[in-house]
Amino acid sequence: xxxxxxxxxxxxxxxxxxxxxxxxxxxxxxxxxxxxxxxxxxxxxxxxxxxxxxxxxxxxxxxxxxxxxxxxxxxxxxxxxxxxxxxxxxxxxxxxxxxxxxxxxxxxxxxxxxxxxxxxxxxxxxxxxxxxxxxxxxxxxxxxxxxxxxxxxxxxxxxxxxxxxxxxxxxxxxxxxxxxxxxxxxxxxxxxxxxxxxxxxxxxxxxxxxxxxxxxxxxxxxxxxxxxxxxxxxxxxxxx
Amino acid sequence: xxxxxxxxxxxxxxxxxxxxxxxxxxxxxxxxxxxxxxxxxxxxxxxxxxxxxxxxxxxxxxxxxxxxxxxxxxxxxxxxxxxxxxxxxxxxxxxxxxxxxxxxxxxxxxxxxxxxxxxxxxxxxxxxxxxxxxxxxxxxxxxxxxxxxxxxxxxxxxxxxxxxxxxxxxxxxxxxxxxxxxxxxxxxxxxxxxxxxxxxxxxxxxxxxxxxxxxxxxxxxxxxxxxxxxxxxxxxxxxx
Numbered sequence: 001x002x003x004x005x006x007x008x009x010x011x012x013x014x015x016x017x018x019x020x021x022x023x024x025x026x027x028x029x030x031x032x033x034x035x036x037x038x039x040x041x042x043x044x045x046x047x048x049x050x051x052x053x054x055x056x057x058x059x060x061x062x063x064x065x066x067x068x069x070x071x072x073x074x075x076x077x078x079x080x081x082x083x084x085x086x087x088x089x090x091x092x093x094x095x096x097x098x099x100x101x102x103x104x105x106x107x108x109x110x111x112x113x114x115x116x117x118x119x120x121x122x123x124x125x126x127x128x129x130x131x132x133x134x135x136x137x138x139x140x141x142x143x144x145x146x147x148x149x150x151x152x153x154x155x156x157x158x159x160x161x162x163x164x165x166x167x168x169x170x171x172x173x174x175x176x177x178x179x180x181x182x183x184x185x186x187x188x189x190x191x192x193x194x195x196x197x198x199x200x201x202x203x204x205x206x207x208x209x210x211x212x213x214x215x216x217x218x219x220x221x222x223x224x225x226x227x228x229x230x231x232x233x234x235x236x237x238x239x240x
Numbered sequence: 241x242x243x244x245x246x247x248x249x250x251x252x253x254x255x256x257x258x259x260x261x262x263x264x265x266x267x268x269x270x271x272x273x274x275x276x277x278x279x280x281x282x283x284x285x286x287x288x289x290x291x292x293x294x295x296x297x298x299x300x301x302x303x304x305x306x307x308x309x310x311x312x313x314x315x316x317x318x319x320x321x322x323x324x325x326x327x328x329x330x331x332x333x334x335x336x337x338x339x340x341x342x343x344x345x346x347x348x349x350x351x352x353x354x355x356x357x358x359x360x361x362x363x364x365x366x367x368x369x370x371x372x373x374x375x376x377x378x379x380x381x382x383x384x385x386x387x388x389x390x391x392x393x394x395x396x397x398x399x400x401x402x403x404x405x406x407x408x409x410x411x412x413x414x415x416x417x418x419x420x421x422x423x424x425x426x427x428x429x430x431x432x433x434x435x436x437x438x439x440x441x442x443x444x445x446x447x448x449x450x451x452x453x454x455x456x457x458x459x460x461x462x463x464x465x466x467x468x469x470x471x472x473x474x475x476x477x478x479x480x
């Protein structure tokens with residue numbers, strides 16, 4: 001019996017919602033709406049509502065009337081920008097990129113949702129390290145399955161993913177970037193070479209095409225403590 | 241004898257550079273150029289160079305030919321955006337802002353440099369806490385001295401600083417935002433109510449007017465660990 005099928009329907013939905021939250025959902029955009037979840041799990045709206053209500057009662061999520069359900073106790077500051085990001089200046093200085101794994105996998109639930117894929121559909125998964133001045137960052141990226149055959153790993157070590165996606169006909173029209181701080185767990189400590197509990201800066205990104213479908217989704221983790229900074233510059237359109 | 245006047249000239253310059261670095265300089269933009277520092281301290285360029293070279297030898301700064309001196313071992317990822325930020329959507333949900341101190345002070349060196357002020361010139365300094373869902377953030381902001389008489393503290397607790405600056409005739413034309421992670425020291429622990437060593441997300445901001453003069457400069461610190469996220473959304477101009 002697979003994990004998703006075990007237990008009563010409301011528990012399966014609750015588990016699904018917890019997985020979505022774990023993977024970063026419910027922050028920039030609401031969690032899936034109750035009717036959609038009810039349809040997906042083939043249950044009544046009442047059953048879906050029961051799962052949501054349990055998470056509300058536990059203080060895990062809050063409902064914003066007319067907007068949807070969000071992770072609670074979470075303070076999001078977000079600056080919308082209408083303009084053209086210049087990805088060419090993304091990273092200062094020469095970075096050293098090493099592909100650690102690159103292949104086609106079944107899309108995790110949160111990735112499938114963002115890429116508008118069905119459960120079990122395939123995506124390209126990339127894991128790489130990037131280093132500059134001895135500072136190592138760890139990237140995980142999901143892209144459409146077709147990218148895997150179009151872009152060889154040697155290219156990924158030499159060029160920006162955004163340039164490679166564009167060359168493959170995928171143009172970024174919008175996106176969201178989020179940054180938060182956490183303490184290094186065992187996985188961070190091993191992969192980033194820092195002590196347990198070291199501050200880690202994590203960036204989550206979702207880049208979308210003109211139809212709003214995510215074509216590049218992932219996280220980057222870097223050791224904190226002045227060695228890594230993420231930022232952006234904006235320049236308002238001149239009225240003259 | 242003031243701190244700045246003590247010791248040989250190269251030591252005073254070295255101390256000055258360390259203070260600038262401490263306050264966030266040398267990351268998005270280079271540290272002040274040697275000739276400017278030599279002129280400011282009224283010493284030879286050779287003396288200024290000696291101070292810079294000591295910091296290079298110590299591994300604190302690196303020189304990028306034709307660009308300037310930067311903090312070393314620092315990995316900056318930066319995304320330039322040409323567009324109009326929408327400050328109205330800056331913070332989601334209702335925040336609770338409390339002014340802790342508000343007054344006119346002498347500009348710290350790094351702030352004076354960004355605001356194109358002379359040493360000792362006055363600026364408005366604001367310290368406030370903001371909370372949402374029990375998550376508390378601590379903001380320090382520097383603005384032109386004239387703001388203090390134009391904007392009463394009660395207004396600051398009710399409206400966005402960016403709106404208040406605009407009402408006072410200061411229009412933001414460009415800016416830089418940077419985010420990094422560090423471990424809570426005693427000051428963070430006390431002010432943010434977290435244990436020592438807790439991950440802290442710090443945001444540094446520099447907003448400039450159309451002449452490139454900084455009119456709002458500061459830092460915001462938030463407890464990390466999923467409770468605070470900073471991000472932005474972009475929407476490329478449509479070609480249709």
